Structure formats: structure tokens, C-alpha cells
Amino acid sequence: MNAEVHADVQAYMQDVGRRARAAARVxxxxDTNAKNRALLAIAEQLEQALPRLLEENEKDLAAGRANGLTPALLDRLALGEKGVRGMAQGLREIAAQPDPIGEITGLKFRPSGIQVGRMRVPLGVIGIIYESRPNVTADAAGLCLKAGNACILRGGSEAIRSNQAIAVCIRAGLEAAGLPFDAVQVIDTTDRAAVGELIRMREYVDVIVPRGGKGLIARIADEARVPVIKHLDGICHVYIDERADPGKAIRVAVNAKCRRFGICGAMETLLVHEAVAPYVLPQLGELYRAAGVELRGCERTRQLLPGCAIATEDDWRTEYLDAILAIRVVDDLDAAIEHIETYGSHHTDSIITEDLTRARRFLREVDSASVMVNASTQFADGGEYGLGAEIGISTDKLHARGPVGVEGLTTQKYVVLGEGSCRA
Amino acid sequence: MNAEVHADVQAYMQDVGRRARAAARVxxxxDTNAKNRALLAIAEQLEQALPRLLEENEKDLAAGRANGLTPALLDRLALGEKGVRGMAQGLREIAAQPDPIGEITGLKFRPSGIQVGRMRVPLGVIGIIYESRPNVTADAAGLCLKAGNACILRGGSEAIRSNQAIAVCIRAGLEAAGLPFDAVQVIDTTDRAAVGELIRMREYVDVIVPRGGKGLIARIADEARVPVIKHLDGICHVYIDERADPGKAIRVAVNAKCRRFGICGAMETLLVHEAVAPYVLPQLGELYRAAGVELRGCERTRQLLPGCAIATEDDWRTEYLDAILAIRVVDDLDAAIEHIETYGSHHTDSIITEDLTRARRFLREVDSASVMVNASTQFADGGEYGLGAEIGISTDKLHARGPVGVEGLTTQKYVVLGEGSCRA
Structure with missing residues (x-):
């Protein structure tokens, strides 16, 4: 299965859009059973198709090697038996989650006699644009399906054969469950014009979720005419307050940086109150160095950590996603909040303190998708928050903020019940 | 107070944006008391400034007359003593509403030991673009203030003197309450480039709310780089089902059209099941004619209502906002839903039926911001729904759908509480 070439990409995408809209209505x-049956049937199709999936994936890998993809990118592209079983397992977990659709909340009588409440409903058609990892094809399709949405998926060109093979399984599973197979459509061309069309089809697409590098997301946000749920940088901070418990501070500051360097919830800058810096920084410095973390500090940090490199203005604004940490000693809580608001990316920030009033101030005043007290920023994750699988972590403020699970792919409409009620 | 001319509109707007962002943080x-004190102080300032407000409004009216504004537009522009008292009263009502900010919901322990919940917080900076009615200046400022947001207001050029005079009162009220007066800024120029800048300042503006005609909103949606909460047409339907109670059907169908013609919740198309059409349509025809409503029907309608004009395809797609009604006889509930999904604007639609299963199908399958059973579409209103004052009625699906009150101007962030918790 190779990429298709469409003479008229716009006409092709319009057709995809029309089909998606029709499928979304169905x-x-x-009902919940039909959606769950489809999720389980897709899982089965994927497992049955294991040899074919690995074969198509191998073709993508061979092309990638020929095109000089980096080892890291090849690693993201490789599916393997574990990857296929993981996709199937993920779909079974989504099937086991509760169905958010149809829930009516807050139904109350009004003085006029009508009852007003809200019903949770699907968004409609979701466009997802992602890079490399082919397993996103199954994960994203499963989440959209559970929330009652049709989706249009556009994966990376380097994974086109793997994605098309996964798409065949998804469509077979949908058909087996009696649902329209147009509910999940995977764009079969690598033509970039297809993306341009997808993010502009307001009539057929309700929201775009881009998953990938900063460049991809910024470009989509600039050019889209359809609303976008963005996931931008995670420049996450831990602030060790004057009233921190030093044991907790050291434990959390190490975990927030070192558990995994490459995830968006990893701490990138450590802020330390000047009163506790002389005590905690030398200990932390040793632990970070033992973990192979390069340190870049402000002047006061460097006095406490001899040999620490100097942090420039750029360091405060950088999402390293790597074994590098910026450290700054601050005068007080106000300076810490000021730093976070100036340099942070409103993703996830944590305060380490035993002081209730300072904790409350931090929670309220730091304008980030997740604000934490005495907890590692690495907890910023849909699974850890109890949302089940996540489609991404939104740094937007509208609609969905922070980890986005199935519920983030739904909306609410008003329900009004009367008895022949008229407005006065 | 006349419109200002800024040599560099971009620099002016960037400055406005910077001030708004700084004010938003404060x-x-x-706290709730400070915000309510400001709302009450602004109300008092407006009442004290009555003579000056009327004087400035008279200058706008004189300019409007000189520029040939229609009587309808002049009527919208006129403030009058009643208008000023109305603004003050509206602000006092907003002060009396509960403060949505800071509420923490759903705080639950997770298996890892952390507690995760969500806190309701302001959106930040809201840009509001509106036409004619100067009282929107006070209403919108009040709602934004209550929700803890700074706002940038851009009213119609024909109301610039009235809006500036109202702005003086708002700023005086904010200062009296000890809040930054940049929390509410009214653009002091009629230069259109200011709007272009406002809707593109992603760094300083979190959401744009346009209030006005279809043309204004479509243009803003096309050009904005900041998320927009749109309020587009209300092509609202009432469907009289085969199992409708005829008395309720006639009552609701008359109220939905005739209570007020010019609001977005007014019914524009009446759909009638063929089995009940011969009974209800002749009665409704007489009532509509008595109310001066022009009728345009499908062929089957015209057989039952001699003299009724013929409805064209265009009529099904038109928001008349006037004493005109399109009528269509349909075969069944499926045909009614199909019509609404094809021609409607996803605003507000109502079914009249005593049949539970049909009511449930209509509620679930009609994809509109408000879906109703046995109730008049004219109920689509923030006050009627119990939201207090509304900033508009969103036809968007993301974030806010249907009437948008104070809560629609807020968002939620995740709150995570631990005890030195680390992720495994």
C-alpha cells in the first residue's frame, strides 16, 4: 500500500469531509454497546493482521533508512509485535471506560416552569494531524469513536504504509460492529495540500488536534480556519519554597527532572527560595550530576554549585526535553510566580511548601493548565489524572485545558423540557 | 470626547494589550468583595454621570442623523435615562450573582496517592467587538469583571462618544474599588485597523467575542488568530409531531414566532407532521395572519392554507428576524430531523410531542445548542436558563455552546495535591 496521488486534492478532501460528516451523524x-463492539473488533483485527502490519511497517522503515531518518525517528516509526499488541490493548481499555455521551446534568426547574439542563454530546468530526508514531492511528481513532465522533486522521508521510494497514483493520472492525466505516478515515496521500484543506473545511470539521513538534503545531494554528486544540511546549517549573520540607523538596525535584527527560511534563527550570538554597542546592546538585544532568544556573546558584554553567535569558525560555536543567535562586514566592508567568508556557508548575497560605496563593495565581503542591510535574498525564487514555495535553485555555481524554472530545448542549411552555 | 487618531495604531493596540494582560493578573x-465593590461603584458612577452621558449620546445621535443612519439604528443608539438606569441595574444584578472563580470540583484521590481536581479560573483577557448599542459597554465590562477577566471593548464608531463617556465611569468605579482601571479598556479610535490588530494579538488576548451582524462575525472569524466565541444565525425550528397535543402545539408555535420577531431564538421555520397538519395548520394560519405574519409554505402547506405564498429553497435557509414564517409539512420525525440538520443553524430547535421515545430521539439527534420538548424556542436566553446576564448565544461547539453567562467567560485548570509525591 503506497501513498495515493490525487489529481484534485481539494475534491478528494471535500469528499472525505462529506463522508465524515455523514458518518458522524450515525x-x-x-449506543454504547455498538461503539464498544467496534473497539473490540478493531483490536481483534489488529492482532489478526500482525504479520501484514509488521510487513508494511518494515517497508516504511526501509524507506526511512533510505531517506536518512535519524535513529530516534526510526525508533518512533518502528511498530514491532509489542506495538501492535499495545494498540489492541489500548482499544480494549478505551472500551472498558464509561461512555460520556448522553449524560444529562443539572436539570433544574426555572421560575417559568421549564426544566433546563445540559446533555453531553459528541463534537462531530475531529481532524487529527500527527507525526511518526503509527500507533497514534489506533489510539486516536479509538478515543474519537468512544466519544461518538467521526475522525479524519493524517499521519506522517514516513509512516504512510503502516497507517494505511492499520486503517484497513479499523474499517473492518467498524463494519463488523455495524457502524459506518467512514467514521475513521486515514488520508491516503502524503500531499501537503491535504493538510491545508483539512484545517480549512469548517463545514465538515469541528476541531483540529495537532500532535507533533512545535513547528507543525505553530503552522497549523496560523493557517487553520477550524478551531484547534493545541499542545505547545511544556516549560514546567518546580518552586522550592522557604517553608518546604527538604526531604519532599529533594525527592520531587529529582523525580520531576530525572524520571523521564523527554516528556512535556518534565521540569525544565528549578526555582529555589534563597533561604533554603544553601541547604538543598548542594544536595540536589550531587543527585543531578549523578543522573548525568547538565546544570545551568543564575549567579546565586553558581555560588552554591561550583562549576555550574551560567544560565542565559534563553535558558529560562527553553524546553530542553533533555538532561539539562536551569536553576534560579529567587527572593520569595512573588519572584517565583513572576518568573513562572514571564518565562513559563502555562503547562504544569509545582510548589513545594508546608505553608497553607503560600500553597493557596500558588494554586490560584499561577496561570497554568496544571498547578501542583508537593507533587512532581511528571504527573501531568491523562492516565494519572484518571481520564483514561489521552489525545494530548492542551496548553489552550478554551474548551480543554491540560490532559485531554474522551470527555475533552465532547461538548454539552442545553436541554429544555416544558409542557407546552411559552415565554412571557 | 471625540475619536482619537493614532499615528501608529499597531503600537497603540499593543500597548492596550500589554496593559490588559497586566491588569488581568491583578x-x-x-477577591469576590473587591469585584462586587467595583461593580456597584461603576453603577453609581453611571447614575451620577447621567447628564453627561445623555449629552455625549445626543452628540452621537446628531452625528448619526447627519450621516443618514436608519431610524432602527438611531433607536439602538439612543441611551435615554432608562438606558442609563438599565446599565446600572444590570451591574447590580451581576454583583448579586455568585462568583464562579476559585471553585474546586471533583477533587479525588488517585491510586498514586495524589489528589486531582479542577479549579475554575478566569480566561484572562477578553476582546469584545460590538455594534451600535452603547449599553453593551457596561454589560460586557460587568460580566468580564465578575469572571475576573480584563477586557478590551471595541464598540461601533457611531457610538464612540457614548462609549467613551461610559468608559470614564467604569474606570472611576474600578479605581474607587482599588482595582486597576486598565481592567476595562474601551478603544478610543474608530480606525478599523484597531480591530484587525485586536483579533490577532495572541500574546495579549485569550478570546474574542463578536456581537453584531452576520457580516461582522463572519469577517472576524475569518481573520482572527485569537479563538472566537461566535454567535451566528438563529434559524430555529418548531416541529409539531404526529403525537403532539394540539393545544400545546398551537400555543408554542404562536409564541415561538410572535412573542418577538427580531431575536435569534424566534422560530423561522415550522415543520408539521402530515397526519396533524390538516387539523393544526388552518388554526395556526388564522392566528399568524391575525398577528400580521406573512406565510411561505411547501406545496402540501399551500393545499391546507389557500393563499399562502410558495417557499423556495432559500426560505429554509433564511433567518428572517421579521414577521415572516416558512412552513413545511413532513412525512415523519426522520424527515423533520433531516430538514433541521440540512437547513438549520444549530441554534435552538423544539419538538412538540407527547411521545417519550420521539422526544428522546429529537433531544439526542438534533445537533443544536439548545434542544427543547414542548417549549417555545424563545426561551433560548441566559436569564431564562438561570445563567444571569449573558454575553451572547454561542453557535460554536467548543468551550461555550448556547447562552454564555459569567461561567462561559471562565475556564478550569487542574489542581494536584501531594505529599512529596513522585511518579513511579
Whole structure:
């Protein structure tokens, strides 16, 4: 299965959009059982198709090697048996989650006699644009399906054969469950014009979720005419307050940086109150160095950590996603909040303190998707928050903020019940 | 107070944006009392400034007359003593509403030991673009203030003197309450480039709310780089089902059209099941004619209502906002839903039926911001829904759908509480 070439990409995408909209109407009223049956059937199709999936994936890998993809990118592209079983397992977990659709909340009588409440409903059609990892094809399709949405998926060109093979399994599973196979469509061309069209089809697409590098997301946000749920940088901070418990501070500051360097919830800058810096920084410095973390500090940090490199203005604004940490000693809580608001990316920030009033101030005043007290920023994750699988972590403020699970792919409409009620 | 001319509109707007962002940080942590004190102080300032407000409004009216504004537009522009008292009263009502900010919901322990919940917080900076009615200046400022947001207001050029005079009162009220007066800024120029800048300042503006005609909103949606909460057409339907109670059907169908013609919740198309059409349509025809409503029907309608004009495809797609009604006889509930999904604007639609299963299908399958059973579409209103004052009625699906009150001007962030908790 190679990439298709469409003479008229716009016409192709319009057709994809029309089909998605029609499928969304059927999916929106599909009951929980039908959706779960489809999720389980897709899982089965994927496992049955294991040899074919590995074969198509191998073709992508061979092309990638020929095109000089870096080892890291090849690693992201490789599916393997474990990857296929992981996709199937993920779909079974989504099937086991509760169905958010149809829940009516807050139904109350009004003085006029009508009852007003809200019903949770699908968004409609979701466009997802992602890079490399082919397993996103199954994960994203499963989340959209559970929430009653049709989706249009556009993966990376380097994974086109793997994605098309996964798409065949998804469509077979949908059909087996009696749902329209257009509910999940995987764009079959690598033509970039297809993306341009997808993010502008307001009539057919309700929201775009881009998953990938900063460049991809910024470009989509600039050019889209459809609303976008963005996931931008995670420049996350831990602030060790004057009233921190030093044991907790050291434990959390190490975990927030070192558990995994490459995830968006990893701490990139450590802020330390000047009163406790002389005590905690030397200990932390040793632990970080033992873990191979390069340190870049402000002047006061460097006095406490001889040999620490100097942090420039750029360091405060950088998402390293690597074994590098910026450290700054601050005068007080106000200076810490000021730093976070100036340099942070409103993703996830944590304060380490035993002081209730300072904790409350930090929670309220730091304008980030996740604000934490005495906890590692690496907890910023849909699974850890109890949302189940996540489609991404939104740094937007509207609609969905922070980890986005199935519920983030739904909306609410007002329901009004009367008895022939008229407005006065 | 005349419109200002800024040599460099971009620099002016950037400065406005910077001030708004700074004010938003103060406002976001202002307590309920401070915000309510400001709302009450602004109300008082407006009442004290009555003569000056009427004087400035008279200058706008004189300029409007000289520029040939229609009587309808002049009517919208006129403030009058009643208008000024109305603004003050509206602000006092907003002060009396509960403060949504800071509420923490759903705080639950997770298996890792952390507690995760969500805190309601302001959006930040809201840009509001509106036409004619100067009272929107006070209403919008009040709602934004209550929700802890700074706002940048851009009213119609024909109301610039009235809006500036109202702005003086708002700023005086903010200062009296000890809040930054940059929390509410009214653009002092009629230069259109200011709007272009406002809707593109992603760094300083979190959301744009346009209030006005279809043309204004479509243009802003096309050009904005900041998320927009849109309020587009209300092509609202009432469907009289085969199992409708005829008395309720006639009552609701008359109220939905005739209570007020010019609001977005007014019914524009009446759909009638063929089995009940011969009974209800002749009665409704007489009532509509008595109310001066022009009728345009499908062929089957015209057989039952002699003299009724013929409805064209265009009529199904038109928001008349006037004493005109399109009528269509349909075969069944499926045909009614199909019509609404094809021609409607996803605003507000109602079914009249005594049949539970059909009511449930209509509620679930009609993809509109408000779906109703046995109730008039004219109920689509923040006050009627119990939201208090509304900033508009969103036809968007993301973030806020349907009437948008104070809560629609807020968002939620995740709150995570631990005890030195680290992720495994």
C-alpha cells in the first residue's frame, strides 16, 4: 500500500469531509454497546493482521533508512509485535471506560416552569494531524469513536504504509460492529495540500488536534480556519519554597527532572527560595550530576554549585526535553510566580511548601493548565489524572485545558423540557 | 470626547494589550468583595454621570442623523435615562450573582496517592467587538469583571462618544474599588485597523467575542488568530409531531414566532407532521395572519392554507428576524430531523410531542445548542436558563455552546495535591 496521488486534492478532501460528516451523524446516535463492539473488533483485527502490519511497517522503515531518518525517528516509526499488541490493548481499555455521551446534568426547574439542563454530546468530526508514531492511528481513532465522533486522521508521510494497514483493520472492525466505516478515515496521500484543506473545511470539521513538534503545531494554528486544540511546549517549573520540607523538596525535584527527560511534563527550570538554597542546592546538585544532568544556573546558584554553567535569558525560555536543567535562586514566592508567568508556557508548575497560605496563593495565581503542591510535574498525564487514555495535553485555555481524554472530545448542549411552555 | 487618531495604531493596540494582560493578573486574584465593590461603584458612577452621558449620546445621535443612519439604528443608539438606569441595574444584578472563580470540583484521590481536581479560573483577557448599542459597554465590562477577566471593548464608531463617556465611569468605579482601571479598556479610535490588530494579538488576548451582524462575525472569524466565541444565525425550528397535543402545539408555535420577531431564538421555520397538519395548520394560519405574519409554505402547506405564498429553497435557509414564517409539512420525525440538520443553524430547535421515545430521539439527534420538548424556542436566553446576564448565544461547539453567562467567560485548570509525591 503506497501513498495515493490525487489529481484534485481539494475534491478528494471535500469528499472525505462529506463522508465524515455523514458518518458522524450515525455515530452520534450509536449506543454504547455498538461503539464498544467496534473497539473490540478493531483490536481483534489488529492482532489478526500482525504479520501484514509488521510487513508494511518494515517497508516504511526501509524507506526511512533510505531517506536518512535519524535513529530516534526510526525508533518512533518502528511498530514491532509489542506495538501492535499495545494498540489492541489500548482499544480494549478505551472500551472498558464509561461512555460520556448522553449524560444529562443539572436539570433544574426555572421560575417559568421549564426544566433546563445540559446533555453531553459528541463534537462531530475531529481532524487529527500527527507525526511518526503509527500507533497514534489506533489510539486516536479509538478515543474519537468512544466519544461518538467521526475522525479524519493524517499521519506522517514516513509512516504512510503502516497507517494505511492499520486503517484497513479499523474499517473492518467498524463494519463488523455495524457502524459506518467512514467514521475513521486515514488520508491516503502524503500531499501537503491535504493538510491545508483539512484545517480549512469548517463545514465538515469541528476541531483540529495537532500532535507533533512545535513547528507543525505553530503552522497549523496560523493557517487553520477550524478551531484547534493545541499542545505547545511544556516549560514546567518546580518552586522550592522557604517553608518546604527538604526531604519532599529533594525527592520531587529529582523525580520531576530525572524520571523521564523527554516528556512535556518534565521540569525544565528549578526555582529555589534563597533561604533554603544553601541547604538543598548542594544536595540536589550531587543527585543531578549523578543522573548525568547538565546544570545551568543564575549567579546565586553558581555560588552554591561550583562549576555550574551560567544560565542565559534563553535558558529560562527553553524546553530542553533533555538532561539539562536551569536553576534560579529567587527572593520569595512573588519572584517565583513572576518568573513562572514571564518565562513559563502555562503547562504544569509545582510548589513545594508546608505553608497553607503560600500553597493557596500558588494554586490560584499561577496561570497554568496544571498547578501542583508537593507533587512532581511528571504527573501531568491523562492516565494519572484518571481520564483514561489521552489525545494530548492542551496548553489552550478554551474548551480543554491540560490532559485531554474522551470527555475533552465532547461538548454539552442545553436541554429544555416544558409542557407546552411559552415565554412571557 | 471625540475619536482619537493614532499615528501608529499597531503600537497603540499593543500597548492596550500589554496593559490588559497586566491588569488581568491583578483581577484574576482579586477577591469576590473587591469585584462586587467595583461593580456597584461603576453603577453609581453611571447614575451620577447621567447628564453627561445623555449629552455625549445626543452628540452621537446628531452625528448619526447627519450621516443618514436608519431610524432602527438611531433607536439602538439612543441611551435615554432608562438606558442609563438599565446599565446600572444590570451591574447590580451581576454583583448579586455568585462568583464562579476559585471553585474546586471533583477533587479525588488517585491510586498514586495524589489528589486531582479542577479549579475554575478566569480566561484572562477578553476582546469584545460590538455594534451600535452603547449599553453593551457596561454589560460586557460587568460580566468580564465578575469572571475576573480584563477586557478590551471595541464598540461601533457611531457610538464612540457614548462609549467613551461610559468608559470614564467604569474606570472611576474600578479605581474607587482599588482595582486597576486598565481592567476595562474601551478603544478610543474608530480606525478599523484597531480591530484587525485586536483579533490577532495572541500574546495579549485569550478570546474574542463578536456581537453584531452576520457580516461582522463572519469577517472576524475569518481573520482572527485569537479563538472566537461566535454567535451566528438563529434559524430555529418548531416541529409539531404526529403525537403532539394540539393545544400545546398551537400555543408554542404562536409564541415561538410572535412573542418577538427580531431575536435569534424566534422560530423561522415550522415543520408539521402530515397526519396533524390538516387539523393544526388552518388554526395556526388564522392566528399568524391575525398577528400580521406573512406565510411561505411547501406545496402540501399551500393545499391546507389557500393563499399562502410558495417557499423556495432559500426560505429554509433564511433567518428572517421579521414577521415572516416558512412552513413545511413532513412525512415523519426522520424527515423533520433531516430538514433541521440540512437547513438549520444549530441554534435552538423544539419538538412538540407527547411521545417519550420521539422526544428522546429529537433531544439526542438534533445537533443544536439548545434542544427543547414542548417549549417555545424563545426561551433560548441566559436569564431564562438561570445563567444571569449573558454575553451572547454561542453557535460554536467548543468551550461555550448556547447562552454564555459569567461561567462561559471562565475556564478550569487542574489542581494536584501531594505529599512529596513522585511518579513511579
Amino acid at each position: 455515530l452520534g446516535r450509536a | 483581577l484574576g486574584r482579586a
